[in-house]
Amino acid sequence: MSRDATDTGRGLSRRGFLFGGAAAGVGAAVALGVERTLPAQRQAELDAAGLNGARTVAFHGEHQAGIDTPIASHATYLGLDLHDDTDRAALARMMRVLSDDASRLTAGEGALADTEPELATVPAALTVTFGFGPELVRRGGGASAVPSWLGALPAFDIDALEDRWSGGDLLILVSSDDAVTVAHAVRMLLKDSRSFATLKWRQDGFRRAYGSEVSGTTMRNLFGQVDGTTNPEPGTADFDRVVWAGDGWLAGGTSIVLRRIRLDLDVWDEVDPVARSFSVGRDIHTGAPLTGTREADEPDFEATTAAGNTVISPVSHIARSRPVDSREVIFRRGYNYDVAPTGDGVSESGLIFACFQADVDAQFVPIQRRLAEGDLLNTWTTPIGSAVFAIPPGCEPGGYVGETLLG
Numbered sequence: 525m526s527r528d529a530t531d532t533g534r535g536l537s538r539r540g541f542l543f544g545g546a547a548a549g550v551g552a553a554v555a556l557g558v559e560r561t562l563p564a565q566r567q568a569e570l571d572a573a574g575l576n577g578a579r580t581v582a583f584h585g586e587h588q589a590g591i592d593t594p595i596a597s598h599a600t601y602l603g604l605d606l607h608d609d610t611d612r613a614a615l616a617r618m619m620r621v622l623s624d625d626a627s628r629l630t631a632g633e634g635a636l637a638d639t640e641p642e643l644a645t646v647p648a649a650l651t652v653t654f655g656f657g658p659e660l661v662r663r664g665g666g667a668s669a670v671p672s673w674l675g676a677l678p679a680f681d682i683d684a685l686e687d688r689w690s691g692g693d694l695l696i697l698v699s700s701d702d703a704v705t706v707a708h709a710v711r712m713l714l715k716d717s718r719s720f721a722t723l724k725w726r727q728d729g730f731r732r733a734y735g736s737e738v739s740g741t742t743m744r745n746l747f748g749q750v751d752g753t754t755n756p757e758p759g760t761a762d763f764d765r766v767v768w769a770g771d772g773w774l775a776g777g778t779s780i781v782l783r784r785i786r787l788d789l790d791v792w793d794e795v796d797p798v799a800r801s802f803s804v805g806r807d808i809h810t811g812a813p814l815t816g817t818r819e820a821d822e823p824d825f826e827a828t829t830a831a832g833n834t835v836i837s838p839v840s841h842i843a844r845s846r847p848v849d850s851r852e853v854i855f856r857r858g859y860n861y862d863v864a865p866t867g868d869g870v871s872e873s874g875l876i877f878a879c880f881q882a883d884v885d886a887q888f889v890p891i892q893r894r895l896a897e898g899d900l901l902n903t904w905t906t907p908i909g910s911a912v913f914a915i916p917p918g919c920e921p922g923g924y925v926g927e928t929l930l931g
């Protein structure tokens with residue numbers, strides 16, 4: 525069961541995500557027929573649901589919210605480390621309390637013993653999503669409960685990882701269209717996790733504000749690129765196959781790979797639009813593949829120029845990241861970050877790259893490996909943080925997230 529925000533005016537297009545199966549140039553890149561409604565064709569609509577702040581997204585359900593639900597403008601990712609004495613029983617207590625907080629806050633009510641309940645009344649599509657690192661799963665269910673893909677990713681040559689953005693035992697992902705709501709929920713959840721865990725890192729991300737663009741418009745990252753075009757569509761069989769895990773305590777759950785990727789905007793500034801487009805394989809202005817005219821057009825990796833070179837470079841980002849078989853697909857859901865610069869630069873910005881998939885090793889790692897081996901975008905991007913979490917399934921009222929492991 526997937527859920528939607530209580531919203532009738534979002535104009536989200538239904539995007540078909542079909543796997544052609546046939547090789548389509550550039551090595552064995554799979555032809556992905558993508559049928560979508562272009563932003564230019566969508567009609568801007570008034571928010572028919574009334575004030576956006578009143579919108580709620582159900583916390584309870586088969587899957588946790590915040591994965592296949594409409595993406596909100598603000599997201600805060602919290603990585604916590606468990607205290608040494610937080611054992612299995614304590615983990616169950618912690619997840620009961622945090623799930624209770626999340627169910628109340630997402631419904632627009634104060635948490636139990638909320639110190640500022642006034643701030644809880646504007647949920648603005650608030651979601652809270654929990655993820656478990658390998659140590660939490662081991663303490664909760666023993667070594668055999670830890671999925672083979674749960675742990676640090678293999679080392680990649682492009683990485684310059686910093687511990688302050690990496691790892692963690694518990695992930696709490698809070699997102700909403702309202703930053704005040706996020707701040708309040710984050711504070712309540714951290715207060716209630718204090719006896720069990722300590723905050724290791726916090727990453728704040730943003731996209732365009734709700735209402736600034738027609739909902740469903742593909743986001744632009746801080747390079748100005750249209751980012752998120754080729755992605756499975758929630759609610760389709762392909763999405764379900766790509767994202768939801770089927771086995772054991774994780775059935776109905778998934779995994780998240782979180783990569784903090786620094787964008788060197790100061791150097792990118794020197795790159796002209798032609799080179800910017802070439803590096804991705806898509807037009808920087810429209811997001812259309814270099815072999816097409818509209819964002820939704822399918823890239824033709826075999827089309828050549830008069831000089832005999834492929835129009836889309838084999839080392840462009842889309843040529844390198846395109847799945848080589850239908851198994852190797854991920855669901856990306858990224859956010860921008862922008863924090864105070866250090867040193868001489870005027871910016872310290874990047875992408876909180878997040879993707880969901882049933883199996884990290886089978887789906888994410890091969891793509892990341894190819895990108896690390898060769899991708900023109902690497903010139904201006906550096907992964908500085910990395911974390912992987914198992915995302916348990918959702919729970920029903922009265923239950924709690926993680927009960928399939930800890931119950």
Ligand code: HEM
Nearest residue numbers: 749750751752753754785804842845846847875891892905
């Ligand atoms: C800062 C780093 C990155 C930037 C700025 C970036 C940007 C983009 C852009 C602009 C596109 C084209 C439009 C679209 O389909 O979304 C794209 C596509 C894609 N990216 Fe990235 N990306 C980054 C990192 C990554 C990483 C780390 C992965 C996975 C390991 C990845 C996987 C993909 C995939 C699978 C596609 C779709 C390819 C296709 O057309 O089939 N990207 N990215």
